[in-house]
Amino acid sequence: MAHDTEVLVLGGGSTGCGIARDLAMRGLEVTLVERGNLTDGTTGRMHGLLHSGGRYAVSDQASAVECIEENEILREIAGHCVELTGGLFVQRPEDPDDYFREKLEGCRDCDIPARVLSGREAREVEPYLAKDVKRAIQVPDGAVDPFRLCVANAIDAENYGARIETHAEVIDLLRDGDDIYGVTVRHDSGPGKHTHKTPGTTEDITAEYVVNATGAWAGQIGAMADLDVEVRPSKGVMTIMNVRQVDTVINRCRPKGDADIIVPHETTAILGTTDEEVSDPDDYPEEKWEVDMMIDTLSELVPILEEARTIRSFWGVRPLYEPPGRGTKDPTDITRDFFLLDHAERDGVSGMSSIVGGKFTTYRAMAEEISNHVCDQLGVRASCATAKEALPGSENLAVLEEGMDDFGLRSPIARRSKQRLGSRSQEVLETDDPNPVVCQCEGVTRAEVQDAIEQSGSDLNAVRIRTRASMGNCQGGFCCANMANELHPEYDEETTREALDELFQERWKGERHALWGEQLSQAMLNYALHATTMNRDNDPASRTEGVDYGVFDSGAQTASPARSDGGKRTDGGDRADGSRSSSDLRSDGGER
Amino acid sequence: MSDAEQPMDDHVPGEEQGFEPIEVFPEAEDMDLRPGADNCYKCSTCDTNCPVAEVDDEFPGPKFQGPEQWRLKRQEDHDIDESVMKCSNCMRCDSACPSEVPLSQMHNTARAEYVEENMSKLSREYWRNRMLSNYRKLAPLAATFPRTANFVMGLSATQWMGEKVMGIASEREFPEFATQTFRAWWTERGGNDTSRERARAARARRGEETENPHKRIAYFHGCYSNYNTPEVAKALVRVYEHLGYAVMVPEQSCSGTPMFANGMLEDARRAAETNVRELADAIENGADIVASCSSCSMSIRQEYPELFDFEGTEGVAANTWDAVEYLRVHEDLKDELEGTAVDAEFAYHAPCHARNQGLDGQTVEVLSAIDGIDVEDVGDSCSGISGTYGWKEENYETSMKIGEEMFEHMEDAEATTGLTECPTCSMQMGHGTGYEITHTLEVLEAALVD
Numbered sequence A: 001m002a003h004d005t006e007v008l009v010l011g012g013g014s015t016g017c018g019i020a021r022d023l024a025m026r027g028l029e030v031t032l033v034e035r036g037n038l039t040d041g042t043t044g045r046m047h048g049l050l051h052s053g054g055r056y057a058v059s060d061q062a063s064a065v066e067c068i069e070e071n072e073i074l075r076e077i078a079g080h081c082v083e084l085t086g087g088l089f090v091q092r093p094e095d096p097d098d099y100f101r102e103k104l105e106g107c108r109d110c111d112i113p114a115r116v117l118s119g120r121e122a123r124e125v126e127p128y129l130a131k132d133v134k135r136a137i138q139v140p141d142g143a144v145d146p147f148r149l150c151v152a153n154a155i156d157a158e159n160y161g162a163r164i165e166t167h168a169e170v171i172d173l174l175r176d177g178d179d180i181y182g183v184t185v186r187h188d189s190g191p192g193k194h195t196h197k198t199p200g201t202t203e204d205i206t207a208e209y210v211v212n213a214t215g216a217w218a219g220q221i222g223a224m225a226d227l228d229v230e231v232r233p234s235k236g237v238m239t240i241m242n243v244r245q246v247d248t249v250i251n252r253c254r255p256k257g258d259a260d261i262i263v264p265h266e267t268t269a270i271l272g273t274t275d276e277e278v279s280d281p282d283d284y285p286e287e288k289w290e291v292d293m294m295i296d297t298l299s300e301l302v303p304i305l306e307e308a309r310t311i312r313s314f315w316g317v318r319p320l321y322e323p324p325g326r327g328t329k330d331p332t333d334i335t336r337d338f339f340l341l342d343h344a345e346r347d348g349v350s351g352m353s354s355i356v357g358g359k360f361t362t363y364r365a366m367a368e369e370i371s372n373h374v375c376d377q378l379g380v381r382a383s384c385a386t387a388k389e390a391l392p393g394s395e396n397l398a399v400l401e402e403g404m405d406d407f408g409l410r411s412p413i414a415r416r417s418k419q420r421l422g423s424r425s426q427e428v429l430e431t432d433d434p435n436p437v438v439c440q441c442e443g444v445t446r447a448e449v450q451d452a453i454e455q456s457g458s459d460l461n462a463v464r465i466r467t468r469a470s471m472g473n474c475q476g477g478f479c480c481a482n483m484a485n486e487l488h489p490e491y492d493e494e495t496t497r498e499a500l501d502e503l504f505q506e507r508w509k510g511e512r513h514a515l516w517g518e519q520l521s522q523a524m525l526n527y528a529l530h531a532t533t534m535n536r537d538n539d540p541a542s543r544t545e546g547v548d549y550g551v552f553d554s555g556a557q558t559a560s561p562a563r564s565d566g567g568k569r570t571d572g573g574d575r576a577d578g579s580r581s582s583s584d585l586r587s588d589g590g591e592r
Numbered sequence B: 001m002s003d004a005e006q007p008m009d010d011h012v013p014g015e016e017q018g019f020e021p022i023e024v025f026p027e028a029e030d031m032d033l034r035p036g037a038d039n040c041y042k043c044s045t046c047d048t049n050c051p052v053a054e055v056d057d058e059f060p061g062p063k064f065q066g067p068e069q070w071r072l073k074r075q076e077d078h079d080i081d082e083s084v085m086k087c088s089n090c091m092r093c094d095s096a097c098p099s100e101v102p103l104s105q106m107h108n109t110a111r112a113e114y115v116e117e118n119m120s121k122l123s124r125e126y127w128r129n130r131m132l133s134n135y136r137k138l139a140p141l142a143a144t145f146p147r148t149a150n151f152v153m154g155l156s157a158t159q160w161m162g163e164k165v166m167g168i169a170s171e172r173e174f175p176e177f178a179t180q181t182f183r184a185w186w187t188e189r190g191g192n193d194t195s196r197e198r199a200r201a202a203r204a205r206r207g208e209e210t211e212n213p214h215k216r217i218a219y220f221h222g223c224y225s226n227y228n229t230p231e232v233a234k235a236l237v238r239v240y241e242h243l244g245y246a247v248m249v250p251e252q253s254c255s256g257t258p259m260f261a262n263g264m265l266e267d268a269r270r271a272a273e274t275n276v277r278e279l280a281d282a283i284e285n286g287a288d289i290v291a292s293c294s295s296c297s298m299s300i301r302q303e304y305p306e307l308f309d310f311e312g313t314e315g316v317a318a319n320t321w322d323a324v325e326y327l328r329v330h331e332d333l334k335d336e337l338e339g340t341a342v343d344a345e346f347a348y349h350a351p352c353h354a355r356n357q358g359l360d361g362q363t364v365e366v367l368s369a370i371d372g373i374d375v376e377d378v379g380d381s382c383s384g385i386s387g388t389y390g391w392k393e394e395n396y397e398t399s400m401k402i403g404e405e406m407f408e409h410m411e412d413a414e415a416t417t418g419l420t421e422c423p424t425c426s427m428q429m430g431h432g433t434g435y436e437i438t439h440t441l442e443v444l445e446a447a448l449v450d
């Protein structure tokens, strides 16, 4: 039977995108389907730590070795997604000395460069560390932008001929006896680039081999073909600070604990995280105490966090997997290793493997191993090149660093734009047209927003993850409308409005968890601004019925029993049309 | 980074018992103000109050220059936008912000970083700015030969040289130097001892306790009233003595205002160190500090504690006053002025730095107690000169554009004499209207002292 594609990859997280790139580079024909945006799952909701391996140097040395190897590779091939911040494992007076020593020995065993700093030296590196920190181990941890990295993988896969379908949810596996030969997907808006409001369609995509890389959702996919994939989703909270209190990754050096890492991420610092098993990766409680605990605990390391402004919090679910029969109770004890479940071997059903577990830092190595497996299955002999070939945006970064061109932008904006775009800077930023700043908090210009729209269509959340626009302290209050404006006239008014609503809702979703102090002021100002300048508290344009202009002339005829307008009110009381589809908070792309 | 020889015992290098890490921010230039950006919720009130942004489209305004730029920065980054040099340091944004964003501290620190990293030490701008901001260093020379200096500065060839060689706007007239500095006058007059005597005599005349250790002030005269307008300084001395205060004139350096504005934070630090030391001494001796120049008092009260942490900085800041403000608080000025008369009309401009200290209303109120006087406030616009800002050829036009509103209002007012507390505002007022400009203390002197 002729198939639509050789390999079909399910899931557009780091794992799926990494596999798609790897296989496409080996010359295979690849299609990837993702139900939301790229990074919509765990990848867009992770901490952003490019592990040096230090974290696993005591508990899981195999992982640690893999981390430091991949850490070094990613710095080379994905320079524009990685910031070489360095990291510190900081010991407070009450933290055990034994563990500190074990950590240091572990790092050395795993060839992770490690150096001991006195408390004072550590505070020279990071002045906001608590005065009483005892000492620290310096390791080459880094910060990584999961959005940019994932998108770069997808772009490169496309460059090698892959088809990437976002907003395409797998609703069924096509199974013929003991063979899986494809999936049925529902397109949110028809195949191709995402446009709001285009009517959805379903499509059967057949393939010689299916790779289930849906992470925490792998069990749900498996169930579509009556396969048991025992993922144990475990949630973790992360809180985003408005500014970087630290420029180095700060880890607490103690055996195990929640809330023990601060990662400087772009303009912000992210506090994390916790580990708690949940039953449904799409529906779990997001609780205030989790955020409070995070801030309180990490303030022991960096006291100014107590007073600092947070701009939002978000949760992610780890796709933890435990081979049958281990019965580990505490999710923190479940291995962070990844597992390749070949359903032919396991369940006697051919044509599909599932990938579960793992971590972001090692996505490339995972993808390599899985791609090897897929090639074996298909009898293809081709070797992996992903460790050597730079991702789009990271070619010739050294040349870029030397380049002084600011493209007519103010220097901090030029600097930030170039950091995001890497070697694509010139192609994107060089323009004869006016290039105003669209998002002031993050310094994103029109040219960059337009470039993202070209890539991803009318989905402003997809624009957001590509550019960081609306991810700063106003959380979209000032810039969402500007971003939506950029869609017009290519997209019509209705599409533009819907895109604006969807983006603004997504921003609000995380900001809800930061409503005190400065961010509360911000939210109030955002509200006032949207209500008074765009009428968004009661926008007549979002009504399905027309506005009854008559009542403006003569005043509301409340006394009149025979109302001709069918009870419509213009004061915002009546919104029966429910035109804001704000309840759909899931399809919102990654967080931050 | 690997360091295999590192001993693996528990000894922490350099961390002896009881060690207290010192000086996290040894230098203001290294100060990390990113957390200051937390307070900004982007309302843009500061932008709408910025006089430079109003007339110069190229200037991004205080919100960008302050919190946004700081937030976009990384610790190691040194890419402060050059537009920071367009900020006149009028500090209006500071008082406009409803959310206590440390705007001028951010501007000052960013400007210092810009100058340090980006401005070539060989460039004309650098030396011009350094010369303008270190005006005090040049002034003594000029004051030694005031007539020659005035003559040379006035020559059109010199002014042309100024513009071409140094970038100083040729439209500006250099301030005239007095034939005798205030300090020379003070010494000649017998210094602190004479003042103590006169104060005692005044107290006796006023029927007060002749010994009153509380009626003691240390005068921070600043550069301009020393070298250029000693009559203002003398007026202060006479008014205070008349009211029974002993005046001391401590050693002092430039307040630093022009240096902050030019990003010469190192120069400012040196000056501030002297000032804090000397003024702290004076406070120790029971004096409060008063200044006749609103930028000097602003600098000591607000900028010193924001930028420096010498021993005593906070105490000096807390005990420094504007000279008229001090009298309003400690004396019953209305009562003192009752029955006095000065026959004059003034067009009054409140300097931005007085406005920032909440002092913009006091002059009109205080002087209204004098018979025959008519003081008209010409509104809350900025004069546009902001210290050395308007002296630079590239800022001249912007500076005059900002000042336009004030010039118009002055011309609309009845009076043909100007009144203000800031020396550079006074130059700008004179430059734009051709009026004589007086200081509030001189009017008080005319009313109180015969």
Ligand SMILES: Cc1cc2nc3c(=O)[nH]c(=O)nc-3n(C[C@H](O)[C@H](O)[C@H](O)COP(=O)(O)OP(=O)(O)OC[C@H]3O[C@@H](n4cnc5c(N)ncnc54)[C@H](O)[C@@H]3O)c2cc1C
Binding pocket: A010, A011, A012, A013, A014, A015, A016, A033, A034, A035, A036, A037, A038, A039, A040, A041, A042, A043, A044, A045, A046, A047, A048, A049, A050, A051, A168, A169, A170, A171, A213, A214, A215, A216, A217, A221, A234, A235, A236, A237, A272, A273, A274, A315, A316, A317, A318, A319, A357, A358, A359, A360, A361, A362
């Ligand atoms: C709180 C937290 C913090 C973390 N921090 C770090 C860290 O700092 N460093 C690190 O290296 N790792 C970290 N990790 C781990 C890392 O984030 C994950 O291991 C990694 O992102 C998993 O990627 P993935 O592609 O396997 O899964 P996902 O990113 O979840 O990708 C699966 C995709 O499948 C899609 N999907 C689901 N159902 C369907 C369907 N029916 N049809 C189509 N598509 C579907 C989802 O939308 C999703 O996009 C963290 C994890 C968590 C939870």
Ligand code: SF4
Binding pocket: B049, B050, B051, B052, B053, B061, B062, B065, B086, B087, B088, B089, B090, B091, B092, B093, B094, B103, B104, B107
């Ligand atoms: S100090 Fe004055 S000129 Fe500078 S940004 Fe603030 S308001 Fe504008």
Ligand code: SF4
Binding pocket: B039, B040, B041, B042, B043, B044, B045, B046, B047, B062, B063, B066, B067, B096, B097, B098, B099, B100, B101, B103
């Ligand atoms: S006035 Fe204050 S809060 Fe408002 S934008 Fe300016 S700095 Fe931010």
